[in-house]
Amino acid sequence: MDSTAHNFKKNAAGALNDAQLQRALAHVPRGFVKKRADAADALPEFERLRDQGRDIKNHVLEHLDIYLEAFEEKVVEAGGYVHWATTAEEARNLVVRLCLDREAETVTKGKSMISEEIGLNAGLEKVGIEPVETDLGEYIIQLRGETPSHLIAPAVHLNKDQIEADFRRVHTELPEERNLHEPASLVHEAREILRDKYLDADVGITGANFLIAETGTSVIVTNEGNGDLTQILPKTHIVIASIEKVVPTLEDASTFVRLLARSATGQEISNYTTFSTGPKRRGDPDGPNEYHVVLLDNGRSSMLGTEFQDMLRCIRCGACLNHCPVYQAVGGHAYGWVYSGPMGSVLTPNLIGVDEAGHLPNASTFCGRCEEVCPMRIPLPRMMRNWREREFEKHLTPFTIRRGLGVWAWFAQRPKLYQRVTALASRLLKWRAGSKGRMKNVPLADGWVKYRDLPAPQGKTFQQMWKERGNV
Amino acid sequence: MSENATRREEILGRIRSSLKVDPDAMDRLEVVADRLEDHKRNLVPERAVGTSAKNVKQFCQMMEAVNGTVEHVKSPSEIPGAISKYLRNHNLPQVIRRGSDPALDKLPWSKARTLQVSVGVARKDDEVSVSRAFAAVAETGTLVMTSGADNPTSLNFLPENHIVVVESGRVAGSYEDAWDVVRAVYGDGEMPRTVNLISGPSRTGDIEQKIELGAHGPRRLHVIVLNRPAGSK
């Protein structure tokens, strides 16, 4: 996927003034945040499970070469194939070649961020193969020619009426007068349309939430069941996964299963957790004849042994996005590449380079909520600071930031919102907010405050507080 | 060396040099080999530990909490009638598709006279499937389904209505308990092609985070608990 991460400031400014987007984003704190808190509270062992999850991942990363070899051995033993890809381009070419060799015309796809990372759909389309996204959110954004704006809720930036308009535009074979006002009718329509696609597809491609070394198994977690129809109906199942997805045993996978859904959607477990091992067995009446796993590195091996190694513990739950005030304000697309929110701000410069994505680590208020909720206890704020220090050293940063104006400098400079909110206006705004400490009316930020309350500054600017905390 | 082997070496080599480790260091290999062989349990939540009766009760409660429905029968001979009644109550045709599971084969299907039963994988127009669970997990109200001719995986996903029979003796406490049973049946380190953990009917929250049932998989999931100890496989 092409990146516009270097344009973060412009993207963010645009997002803040996009009323449709702001209305859609208002669902994020209302939904995910509360559900996650309730789910964590309902399991007394949750905090200890987080410690264990962190420790398991650390152990795996320290022995990653051996676990990958063990995983490969078991896949081959079960009759599957393992393909290694050092770069995104290699992975894309590998998958396209596998599909071409099987004379595939259509390919169904379960949700996969690696697919986005390697630009798979464009690669397939280029050789005349039709990729069909089957996760409802992914299907919707594919219709719109967009990319996902969230790790687990790819269409979170859209409202129902936008989706209705897209369905009417694309599903022209259906009667015009049909009622599509309710989410239920949209879900039903997508279900019917995709049914035939599942049955016709020549190849099914899924990602993997985990790879299990003990058994050579790939694991996907879904609520819709789309990933399952994608992998059991076509003759060939291709799994695309990055190398850090491997875990040792079924027991270890179980620990992550306990953490993932609770952190992501606040469910105790997702509806479907599916363990796939090799192709179908003798006597099996369904399932794929072939099973391939493409293992992607794409810069991850170079993160090992650095201050960014901890980032490789990420299980892509999306909690850090949901709890991030910057993500809540600007959405995922502003980050300009596949990954967004705090995890994207740390990961993206690692994967596509700090020259392209150096702005992202600034997209933080350092409020620390991401680290508080990260099931893998990844020190995201610390790593964002590391990037900023590196940037500082490289003198890539604009002059204003080097002078010590601080994190919010870029915000304070450009989107007019922050000219108003910070600095001199701060005290005034506090007064306007009155006793409730919330304000509904910020000049020039209509898109934003229309659908949420903006916490009023407590009479000091961010820079002042930052300095008082002993930071420069 | 094939291209794939070259890339493999490149990636593994880069991992080792980043970690600053010696590829032949025996101690690292041993640590991993032991861990895979021992497959020790991590922390298992307290709610997943209990007597069989508690497990069954909790399984049912959790399944209902995620929009599954549950009914209990005391004898296998009641199952065809229970299925027939369920279909009638939901205005569904008296037609089911199932796998060749011996326990399902043995049921007295002719007792439910209107019921048409066929055996095999799910087809596009099948509306109702019936499967038998390999196991279940009380911790989160989860069914454990294994692939094969007995209970083809497509039956779990393609029809809009899925009815699952589970013997009460097969309701385990935790996921780990279920893995022990998988290992006992398939062997250490071995798995059937597909193991599905299923917790409720299919759903999506992709449109404005409003939960809708029946996204791609079944809209209804009905569990029939047979209250008797586990038989043979």
Ligand code: SF4
């Ligand atoms: S960084 Fe942590 S919170 Fe964010 S997606 Fe990854 S695991 Fe989840």
